[in-house]
Amino acid sequence: MKHLDFIKNRRSIRKYQDRIVPDDLLKDLLEESFRASTMGNMQLYSVVITKDEEMKRKLAPSHFNQPMITNASAVLTFCADFNRFSKWCEIRDAKPGYDNFLSFINAASDALLVVQNFCTLAEANGLGICYIGTTIYNPDPIIELLQLPTLVMPIATITIGYPAEEPQQTDRLPVEHLIHHETYHDYSKDDLDACYAFKESLPENKYFVEENGKQTLAQVFTDVRYKKEDNEFMSEGLLKTLRKQGFLK
Amino acid sequence: MKHLDFIKNRRSIRKYQDRIVPDDLLKDLLEESFRASTMGNMQLYSVVITKDEEMKRKLAPSHFNQPMITNASAVLTFCADFNRFSKWCEIRDAKPGYDNFLSFINAASDALLVVQNFCTLAEANGLGICYIGTTIYNPDPIIELLQLPTLVMPIATITIGYPAEEPQQTDRLPVEHLIHHETYHDYSKDDLDACYAFKESLPENKYFVEENGKQTLAQVFTDVRYKKEDNEFMSEGLLKTLRKQGFLK
Secondary structure, three states: OOOOHHHHOOOOOOOEOOOOOOHHHHHHHHHHHOOOOOHHHOOOEEEEEEOOHHHHHHHHHHHOOOOHHHHOOEEEEEEEEOHHHHHHHHHOOOOOOOOOHHHHHHHHHHHHHHHHHHHHHHHHOOOEEEEEOOOOOOHHHHHHHOOOOOOEEEEEEEEEEOEOOOOOOOOOOOHHHOEEEOOOOOOOHHHHHHHHHHHHHOHHHHHHHHHOOOOOHHHHHHHHHOOHHHHHHHHHHHHHHHHHOOOOO | OOOOHHHHOOOOOOOEOOOOOOHHHHHHHHHHHOOOOOHHHOOOEEEEEEOOHHHHHHHHHHHOOOOHHHHOOEEEEEEEEOHHHHHHHHHOOOOOOOOOHHHHHHHHHHHHHHHHHHHHHHHHOOOEEEEEOOOOOOHHHHHHHOOOOOOEEEEEEEEEEOEOOOOOOOOOOOHHHOEEEOOOOOOOHHHHHHHHHHHHHOHHHHHHHHHOOOOOHHHHHHHHHOOHHHHHHHHHHHHHHHHHOOOOO
16 A cells, blocks of 8 residues: 555644745645535535634634634634535525525535545645634634635634644554454454554553543543533534524524 | 646546455555544544445445446445444443534544545545445435444445546536635626636536536436435435434434
8 A cells, every 4th residue: 555644643733933834835725625525516605714813813712712623724614515606596596495404515525535535635735733723613703704605614624834843743543443244243341442442552641641630531521522411512503503594404 | 836637637536347346455545544634533434445345246236236336346435423432432341423414514524534535545546436426315225235333324426447538527507706815705697607618618517418408407406416406305305314424413
């Protein structure tokens, strides 16, 4: 196998040099990323680029004020977009029927394939990126700030810049535990012990458990980082926003 | 900018040589693809590999019998998976709270980033892939055939093999129409005319309009390919399946 070092050795970058990523480079990277597979070649996405300092400051609270938002050269909000396509249908005497959940998932899938393609291309060009997972946690102020119309929904945010750090690569689960042949083989306790042994053995994760006063690493996730009540609260909000954006008719 | 030819010049491959993609190569490609960004490093995905001929034949109807399914060396079904993580929580005295919509979107996002990374790596290694968009159209028989448990949802299917065709590259919309600076600039009729002019001018698309007895290309999409009533019917089914798989508690 031919390895791609910029994929194999990649790590998310959260600290950036005080150096602008040129608009032309961003445009070229995006253009090439748009070669990703897309549902019926409809290209159901749009990208909003935030470079203005004040706009970054206004965007930050929606992402829990993670410092990458204001420190990055640019913040890219990738959106599932059925607005452009539907408007084109309307001016061409065609009746669009894309104000529904399936169409949202189709558009979100299109957008996420482009996100990953963009990240690969950016990293191959010496840039650092961080995937900001908070976009769907609190989408309403993002929608308002970026002026996203009906049938446009923000789905992923990427910060980008020239790296000012060389962090350690994070661990991954052993690959064989994530692949299933022919049918899904559900996990026994032994499987799970084997799957998570390395992760649980890492000093940083042991420290994480201790620091949070927990007994197990899993408890750090369920009790501190990704809590049931938060997930349920944000799920309701997310469905409400999808309805407001016209994707749950 | 350093271009990546295997991205820039890529095209989906629907015809494959009668030649097996070795299991080890698939595993290596998947392992490297798992370097994609993942929510809290939880790796909320699983991949089911279908190589068995009978299993491919059984899978085909769920994908409208597209010939790629049975002709490909392997079919990969990428799933949003909160089952493994939740089961690990349970055996570690932690109470998982991931049976909700936000968690589904988080897991689906994780899975889709991996899908694109995998496709890039496969193509860089001379393989051809086709993204099969029908996975979420009719997920129930896929879930049954692949024996996917609660909190596992198929989200994308990729066929893979050694290419036996060299199709033309498909068109893309002009990049500047998909990028917005600072705020989303909604599309005027002039914008849309400019955005879709090249696509509408292509002989294959003109033929497509004529062949289907339509007046405009947009009508081919709304009246033939992606119809409102189909989308609404499948949206209902998809939400029902998400509930059945435990993601809409």
